[in-house]
Amino acid sequence: MALAITDSNFLDLLSEGKPLVVDFWAPWCGPCKMVAPIIEELAADYEGKVLIGKCNVDENSDLPAEYGIRSIPTVLFFKNGQLVDKHVGSAPKSTFEAKIEAVLK
Numbered sequence: 001m002a003l004a005i006t007d008s009n010f011l012d013l014l015s016e017g018k019p020l021v022v023d024f025w026a027p028w029c030g031p032c033k034m035v036a037p038i039i040e041e042l043a044a045d046y047e048g049k050v051l052i053g054k055c056n057v058d059e060n061s062d063l064p065a066e067y068g069i070r071s072i073p074t075v076l077f078f079k080n081g082q083l084v085d086k087h088v089g090s091a092p093k094s095t096f097e098a099k100i101e102a103v104l105k
Contacts (some may be wrong), residue, residue: 002043003053007062013051019103020078021052021096024069031090032073038093039075042100050100079103 005013005022014020023039025032036054043052057064057072067076067083077085077099085099 002039003051005053005055005060005063007060010055010063013053014078014081016051019050019100021050021100021103022063022076022078023052023054024057024064024067024072024074024076025054026056026058026072029072034090035073035075038096041093042096045097046100049104075099077103 002023003013010022021039021042023032023035025036039052039054042050046052055063057069071088073088073090075087075096076083077087084103087095087099
């Protein structure tokens with residue numbers, strides 16, 4: 001299951017040493033609803049290798065502001081605590097898998 005990522009727990013998750021994938025979303029966002037099951041599948045597929053979670057932009061404002069999130073869904077990919085890739089909009093699972101595999105290298 002995807003983690004709930006918030007303004008308050010983000011830095012702790014980022015410092016765990018594993019790659020981190022964050023899906024910025026909102027309950028009213030249609031494309032976010034298309035990406036949500038993919039994020040859940042990826043969280044299960046990469047459990048133990050990559051931390052994968054979702055940040056509700058309606059409930060958390062600091063983190064989206066810090067990373068300049070202007071459109072949702074936006075998925076950010078972090079490696080060694082640094083932002084290394086990003087995807088804006090919905091996409092098939094294979095697109096996200098390729099980006100996660102790149103982060104794991």
